[in-house]
Amino acid sequence: KAGVTQTPRYLIKTRGQQVTLSCSPISGHRSVSWYQQTPGQGLQFLFEYFSETQRNKGNFPGRFSGRQFSNSRSEMNVSTLELGDSALYLCASSSLPGGDTDTQYFGPGTRLTVL
């Protein structure tokens, strides 16, 4: 079974631009979560989607948004990019929305650099 895939793997943008990242979950998984990883803040939760609905959201500004499609694929968008948005963005999929015995499987991440 194929793992979680994320595209693109690397991205370079300039301040003020917007960016869209894509995540395809493991086949059959219906929940997708996004995390931001930076050297200073570590791994921080962005949001979780299940059946095209946002189920949970972390403490990030409204410039960060996401959506999920009927095939469970998910995208996240960052508008008006800032230098501090440079990070590794990780997507994780799981079969249940935050179920107690659920395990999240991570993709390889998208490395975003904002210049």
Added chain:
Amino acid sequence: AQSVTQLGSHVSVSEGALVLLRCNYSSSVPPYLFWYVQYPNQGLQLLLKYTTGATLVKGINGFEAEFKKSETSFHLTKPSAHMSDAAEYFCALKGSARQLTFGSGTQLTVLP
């Protein structure tokens, strides 16, 4: 609130020596605990998890961890380090919050 503390941001061991990575947690409800490993330029790979039941959990690549409620700990061990174990290790918790809360990570270096 829930939190995870990993003691030691960098740990160095000699090849063949015991690996011990420390993780302490805080949770208002019985937690589910995870260890993930991250190699350079890669995502997170699940090593092992504790949900309920047996407190000694065995994972991949010879790693294991023991859940100790009285000490609020979930330390990761491996009897004999291998060069390929060099990576960053993250302890994570799922408690009252729906999402995973991660520790700050421990970079493991294995010396020849």
